[in-house]
Amino acid sequence: MAKERRGFDTEAVHAGTPPDPLFGAVSVPIYQTSTFAFESVDQGAGRFAGTEPGYIYTRMGNPTVAALEDAVTLLEGGHGALATSSGMAAIVTVFFTYLQAGSHMVGTDSVYGPSRVVVEKYFSRFGVESSFVDTSDVSNIRAAIRPETTMLYIETPENPTIRLTDIKACTEIAEDRGLLLVVDNTFATPLLQRPIELGADIVVHSMTKFLNGHADVVAGIIVTSTDDQFRKLRAGLNHHGGCIDPHQAWLVHRGLKTLGLRLRQAQSNAMALSELLHDHPAVEWVRYPGAPDHPQRDLVERQMDGPGAVLCFGVHGGLAAGKRLMETVQLATLAVSLGGVETLIEHPASMTHASMAHEAREAAGITDGLIRLAVGCEAEADLLADIAAALDGLSDQHLETAGTPS
Ligand code: LCS
Numbered sequence: 001m002a003k004e005r006r007g008f009d010t011e012a013v014h015a016g017t018p019p020d021p022l023f024g025a026v027s028v029p030i031y032q033t034s035t036f037a038f039e040s041v042d043q044g045a046g047r048f049a050g051t052e053p054g055y056i057y058t059r060m061g062n063p064t065v066a067a068l069e070d071a072v073t074l075l076e077g078g079h080g081a082l083a084t085s086s087g088m089a090a091i092v093t094v095f096f097t098y099l100q101a102g103s104h105m106v107g108t109d110s111v112y113g114p115s116r117v118v119v120e121k122y123f124s125r126f127g128v129e130s131s132f133v134d135t136s137d138v139s140n141i142r143a144a145i146r147p148e149t150t151m152l153y154i155e156t157p158e159n160p161t162i163r164l165t166d167i168k169a170c171t172e173i174a175e176d177r178g179l180l181l182v183v184d185n186t187f188a189t190p191l192l193q194r195p196i197e198l199g200a201d202i203v204v205h206s207m208t209k210f211l212n213g214h215a216d217v218v219a220g221i222i223v224t225s226t227d228d229q230f231r232k233l234r235a236g237l238n239h240h241g242g243c244i245d246p247h248q249a250w251l252v253h254r255g256l257k258t259l260g261l262r263l264r265q266a267q268s269n270a271m272a273l274s275e276l277l278h279d280h281p282a283v284e285w286v287r288y289p290g291a292p293d294h295p296q297r298d299l300v301e302r303q304m305d306g307p308g309a310v311l312c313f314g315v316h317g318g319l320a321a322g323k324r325l326m327e328t329v330q331l332a333t334l335a336v337s338l339g340g341v342e343t344l345i346e347h348p349a350s351m352t353h354a355s356m357a358h359e360a361r362e363a364a365g366i367t368d369g370l371i372r373l374a375v376g377c378e379a380e381a382d383l384l385a386d387i388a389a390a391l392d393g394l395s396d397q398h399l400e401t402a403g404t405p406s
């Protein structure tokens with residue numbers, strides 16, 4: 001009888017946690033070793049040839065790392081996974097493995113800045129061409145595809161514009177045009193969105209964010225949907241060298257167990273904050289997939305099991321007022337990154353997306369006035385009070401300035 005799929009939280013707690021044969025340790029042991037002894041030359045040769053099971057060298061695989069990879073594979077509904085030293089190492093390993101001179105990729109214009117810059121600035125030196133377009137309108141993807149296009153790379157929800165791209169529609173385009181569809185699922189996580197189930201080929205994550213969830217590790221992962229991709233990427237990662245350290249892998253695996261608990265709490269806080277922002281006179285605009293006025297509500301309903309915990313907004317008075325707000329908040333921390341238990345606020349144009357050219361940033365909707373709020377797990381009332389006080393301060397100042405006779 002087919003085994004029924006267990007609940008997400010059950011899998012998150014138990015996946016990749018095989019019983020420890022030596023002592024029965026309930027937590028996966030940390031195999032903090034760079035290399036593994038062979039019993040014989042023939043056994044070593046067999047491991048290198050792939051005819052003997054067992055580990056060789058931690059860059060090529062490690063049991064603690066494998067436990068984390070098994071867990072994420074299961075949660076994403078993939079075939080296999082490869083954990084990496086950072087989200088960027090995961091992304092660059094995919095590009096390094098699949099792109100070549102003369103090939104062209106189409107990508108989301110408002111991706112995490114370095115995911116785009118690495119292609120436009122570095123891979124271009126090796127003859128790789130790219131077009132980054134607004135993939136929230138899939139007709140832009142079709143228009144950008146060339147005969148030499150081999151990859152479609154999307155991020156949804158997008159960092160930091162919180163626009164969405166229709167994964168199912170991208171799957172159809174990718175199948176039609178023979179492209180590899182790669183989805184950065186960092187913002188949604190497998191709790192809220194499973195791109196491989198929708199037909200994507202490969203999923204990447206910055207595990208630095210929600211999967212680890214505690215702002216104490218930098219890590220990434222690549223999830224594949226076929227054995228062929230897994231083998232190619234395993235070899236690609238071995239040569240690229242961006243493997244994860246076993247201790248970091250163990251920390252991420254520990255964080256992963258509470259992903260559902262953390263993200264549901266953060267999401268509920270984000271919903272309350274989006275309502276506060278929506279109603280506050282100091283706020284010019286807000287974008288959050290959970291808000292009734294998000295322009296892609298239908299897609300949110302179809303593609304996601306929840307709106308997530310990151311939102312963006314702009315205040316009246318533009319960047320100057322935004323800076324005051326970001327420096328006035330007390331509980332929210334002025335810092336880049338997201339997906340941790342603590343609420344973070346940042347200014348993408350001068351921080352996370354500063355490496356993009358100004359025109360490219362503006363064209364992608366990453367305006368100077370955009371503020372990103374990555375909501376954490378604090379008590380809702382405290383977060384609301386913190387943001388409301390900072391916004392009230394802006395309104396008071398705005399009224400004072402408006403009321404000052406010239
Ligand atoms: N993908 C997304 C969607 C990201 O947001 C980030 C990092 C990465 C990939 C790269 O992951 P990393 O190498 O940092 O693990 N995003 C950041 C951000 O928004 N603030 O600081 C880092």
